[in-house]
Amino acid sequence: MTTTVRPVRTYRRPLVLLGLAVAVVLAVALSLAIGAQWLRPAEVWQAVTDPDPASPATAIVRELRLPRTVLGVLVGLSLGAAGALMQGHTRNPLADPGLLGISAGASFAVVIGFQLGAGGLGGYIWFAFAGALLASVAVFGIASGRRGGPTPVTLALAGMAISALLASFTQSILLADDASLNVFRFWVVGSLSGRDATVAAQVAPFIAAGLLLALANAPALNALGLGEDIARALGQRVFLARATGVAAIVLLAGAATAAAGPIGFLGLIVPHVARSFVGPDHRWLVPCSALAGATLLLVADVLGRIVVSPGELQTGIVLAAVGAPFFVHLVRSRRGAVKL
Template identity: 85%
Template sequence: MIKRLVALLALAVALSLAVGAQWLGLGEVWRAVVDPDPGAPATAIVWELRFPRTVLGLLAGLALGAAGALMQGHTRNPLADPGLLGISAGASFAVVLGIQLGATALTGYIWFAFAGALLASVAVFGIASGRRGGPTPVTLALAGLAISALLASFTQSILLADNASLNLFRFWVVGSLSGRDSTVAAQVAPFIAVGLVLALVNAPALNALGLGEDVARALGQRVVLARVIGVAAVVLLAGAATAACGPIGFLGLIVPHVARTVVGPDHRRLIPAAALTGAAVLLLADVLGRVVVSPGELQTGIVLAAVGAPFFIMLVRSRRGAVKL
């Protein structure tokens, strides 16, 4: 099954490089990649426009897919997504602050976004831990909702009073792969790589935690340490992806359910499958956004919202999609 997901991802990458305002044949794309001709238009299109966008979509999709599987596993909530930790709200608030402080380029306020996601997640985890030294699925959800609502209100109050910040913020918050050059992918790649490693390390503990914390302790798992590693992985993965692309909804929510129907509930296989599926879905959504309003483009976040909402409703209502965590 993993091989099929890899094949689907390869197809999504090929389409991402070939499809756009000017369509290229797969043969042209292959020649531009393996034997680039500096004077050929196809080479310029592939390497300067589509390759950085594809790499960023690949990284962000891997990150959001794995983060979604981790969040649903740790909270034992099939409706959980990475935004539950306050990642989107923290990143949004920090982007607004960064713009007001003069960071008007994406490569500047991306670091504000990542810092905001990190600080918000730490606050959520700290509040959820309470005095007994360990967060639970319920306290994580409640703390995440509270912090997200608080930061969202702060963000809106600033934007209502500053039109210049609102205009720049709208470019980021819509959720898109366009307008990002290769430096953005290079900035977030190390964080995503570390996050993926932590996610894979956390997988065996998640299987035990799915049986309940008491059973996990009896099996020798250190529950608090497992929670810390899991939250750290989610923060790195979803924080980096959100900082680079803006808040992209539904991907971290839907992809783990799809992957679960393919490989089952074992997180040692589920997390890699969710990562691969997330990358393929994000790239295909980006390609669809280039086609439906051609020669213009529909932002990736809008495509995923339009396609993801009815798909998730069908997934929840279907017997096959109603998989227990």
């Protein structure tokens, strides 16, 4: 892959990371304050630090907006970091976590869960995570082949093949079952609404493990970016590095997709934005992409509450409206040219 990245002065990177952390805090504050009923900062602060059971603001913040905001942070961190890893491992600037079959696997498993009578989000979230895991393992196994390990090309091709196969199975089931189709349409659009605190608690351990693996995998990605032969000469164990990266992507994107549905474009956009500020060093790119992902997802969720107030536009739709033009620009730009 050849991309033109402006030189980045190393002293800027900690400042960018700190700035993104502040942006996440501000986005959290907006998410807690803005909705069908706007709250003053003092009301939000009191509801979080010194809740009054008789106050309507306390009920709104602690029962509705706080669980949704926490889940938004977790999902945004996950998809941002997973996107940076996906683009690094495939050396494809147009890649996002769905390229490994994660979204297709989760969607197919959710439909199976509907057929088996899984009730509510708490029931089918585990089907979604299991489907994402199995699809990604299948992609990694097919891409590895007989010659020692996966390559960027085989990962992308295997991911597209598995995604197309599972999508056809999913559509076949849905066409024959109107009840499953009605429930699936709400999940597949991608949303943070309707999720209580138990959903964040269920996926948090997987996301924490995925983030740790992603940070551990970042130095190896710098070596892999020079080519596998050079990476081996530098002492990198290429197969282990690829396996660690895929495991991190599966945990991060699988848990996020299971909790909030297949939210598109986030994993595609934020690594490019972060790269323009901190450069291609994955030791900085991965954490900055994670923080940028959390910020963008919360801002998109807040915008969805505003633009059709007092109704609500789902987060996945808002991100699609932002991400589609960005994707077109990336495809048309010379800076997005792929060279494997």
